[in-house]
Amino acid sequence: MHDDAPNASGRPGRALVTGGAGFIGSHLVDRLLARGDEVVVVDDLSTGVRENLPASHSRLAFVQADLREWLNAGAAEAGQFGEIYHMAAAVGVELIITDPIGSIETNTEQTSALLRYASGGRAGTPAVVVASSSEVYGKSERVPFREDDDVVYGPTTATRWSYACSKALDEYLALAHHRAQGLGVVVARLFNTVGPRQIGRYGMVLPRFVAAALASEPLRVFGDGEQVRCFCDVRDVSRALIGLVGTPAAHGGIYNVGSSADISIIDLAGRVVDVLGSSSKIDLVPYDEAYGPGFEDLRRRVPDLARLRSAIDFRPEHDLDSTIRAVAEAMGPAGVSR
Numbered sequence: 612m613h614d615d616a617p618n619a620s621g622r623p624g625r626a627l628v629t630g631g632a633g634f635i636g637s638h639l640v641d642r643l644l645a646r647g648d649e650v651v652v653v654d655d656l657s658t659g660v661r662e663n664l665p666a667s668h669s670r671l672a673f674v675q676a677d678l679r680e681w682l683n684a685g686a687a688e689a690g691q692f693g694e695i696y697h698m699a700a701a702v703g704v705e706l707i708i709t710d711p712i713g714s715i716e717t718n719t720e721q722t723s724a725l726l727r728y729a730s731g732g733r734a735g736t737p738a739v740v741v742a743s744s745s746e747v748y749g750k751s752e753r754v755p756f757r758e759d760d761d762v763v764y765g766p767t768t769a770t771r772w773s774y775a776c777s778k779a780l781d782e783y784l785a786l787a788h789h790r791a792q793g794l795g796v797v798v799a800r801l802f803n804t805v806g807p808r809q810i811g812r813y814g815m816v817l818p819r820f821v822a823a824a825l826a827s828e829p830l831r832v833f834g835d836g837e838q839v840r841c842f843c844d845v846r847d848v849s850r851a852l853i854g855l856v857g858t859p860a861a862h863g864g865i866y867n868v869g870s871s872a873d874i875s876i877i878d879l880a881g882r883v884v885d886v887l888g889s890s891s892k893i894d895l896v897p898y899d900e901a902y903g904p905g906f907e908d909l910r911r912r913v914p915d916l917a918r919l920r921s922a923i924d925f926r927p928e929h930d931l932d933s934t935i936r937a938v939a940e941a942m943g944p945a946g947v948s949r
Contacts, residue, residue, distance in 0.1 A: 623647030627692045627734070629678050629725060630699030632659030634809045635742070635801075638849040639696050644670055651689050653681050658702055663808050678721045682728045691735030694856050697725050698742050700778075702815075707774040708902055718777035726784055730792040738795040738856045741785040745802040745869070745912055746775040755915040758800070758865045765907050772907075782865065795862040797855045802869030802914045806845035806934055807941035817842065820880055821938045824889035831894050833901045836877025839911045843870035844929035844937075854923035861922045867914035870927050879931075886935045 626643050630636045631652030636659065643650050649670045655677050665671055672689075674681060678699050699721050701707060701714035722741060729739050748756045749764040749772065762779065764772045781798075788794040811819035823830045851868050855861045874882070880893045898906040919925050929937075 623649075624693035625649045625651070625690065626694040626696065627651050627653070627689070627737075628696045628698060629653050629721070630659060631696075632656060632661055632663050632673070633698060633702070634659075634663075634806075635804055635845055635848060636696070636698040637663035637808060638806070638845045639698065639852060640664060640671070642849050642853055643694075644668060648694075651692070653678055654699070658706075660808075679724045682724045686728060687733060691733075692737045693735070695725070695729055695734065695737045695739045696742075696852065696856070697722065697739060699725075700742060701774070708770055708906075711770045711773050715773055715777045718774070719780050722781040723784055726788045726794070726796070729796075730788050730794045736795070738797070738859075738862060739785075740797050740799055740852050740856045741781055742852075743782050743798050743800045743865075744774070744778045745800055745867070745914065747779050747782065747800060748909075748912070749775050750907060750909050752910075754911050755871070755913040756867065757915040758867060758918055769907060771902075786863065786865075789863040795859065797861050797863075798865040799852055799855060799868045800865060800914075801848065802867060802912065803840045803842045804845050804848045804869070805842045805938070806929075807937045809845070809938065816840075816876060816879070817883070817935070818938055818942070820883040821887070821935060822942060824883050824887045824891045825939060825942060825944060827890050829892045829894040830880040830883065831896045831901075832877050832880050833896050834876075834898050834908060836880070836893075836895060837875050837910070838908055839873045839875050839913065840879075841870045841873050841913055842879070842931055842934070843868070843927055844934045847925075847927040847929055850928075851919065851923065851925050854925065855919075858922055864918070864922070866919045866922060867916055868919060868925075869914050869916070871914060871916050872927075872931070873911070873913050874931070882931065883935055886932050887939055 632654040651672045653674045701717045707714045749762045751763045785796045789796045805817040809818045
């Protein structure tokens with residue numbers, strides 16, 4: 612699968628990227644522009660950054676707007692699309708904890724409005740990627756996670772699980788539109804995507820670690836640090852998303868997207884310190900101090916990638932050390948994302 616692979620039509624086309632000024636969305640935009648597509652980005656810049664996108668490009672149209680409002684008022688003027696990448700969502704555990712109402716409403720209402728738009732004919736007959744999350748698996752103890760596994764959530768009194776439920780509802784809606792309307796939709800469950808342009812403001816662990824290491828400050832590891840995750844470079848993830856939407860046989864399916872190379876969070880902190888040659892120490896911070904009383908976390912989050920590899924023959928091209936260096940380079944010596 613090559614970076615310049617054409618879309619499903621075999622010709623440069625038109626794509627809509629919601630949340631396209633965000634971390635993953637902006638990398639998708641880069642790839643779509645590189646292969647010759649016209650791209651419309653809709654982003655309210657609540658978590659995205661306009662500077663993540665080209666300042667000026669003849670095939671890029673940027674619209675700063677709430678997605679729901681744009682779909683109701685301005686979408687008719689945008690024309691039709693061959694592909695839609697729905698990346699607009701609340702991001703990060705910290706944001707979910709601090710603003711649960713906004714996060715739940717953002718995830719469910721925007722996805723519902725986007726799917727109605729894509730199914731209703733105004734956008735043409737697009738293929739659609741709906742970005743979901745490994746959080747959907749909840750606190751299941753089965754490892755690795757497979758797309759047809761049962762999911763296990765904590766009580767509704769634990770705010771932490773509201774994000775997982777909202778993303779699960781997005782998946783139900785997407786698959787319902789596929790079955791009822793014939794919408795060519797793909798659900799991508801993303802596992803710990805990392806890379807340049809990601810920021811640590813909403814609890815994202817790798818940019819937090821890199822920024823601290825560059826500033827020679829302690830790397831704060833929450834809990835005992837033995838929780839295990841699999842990190843995949845955003846440049847690989849964006850390539851996989853484009854591959855899935857361009858594969859008609861994948862439409863109507865759910866796919867884990869990420870890497871199967873696992874590492875504990877405390878070992879990740881050590882890796883960052885070593886790769887960057889930092890003098891930083893590593894501090895353990897109790898969950899209660901980081902997120903408040905009663906926070907629950909998953910010990911192991913590892914994806915089964917067999918279904919993804921069968922669909923698009925996907926293999927990550929960037930190892931963790933190169934991703935750490937890329938994040939550091941994007942931040943600059945002061946440890947601030949540029």
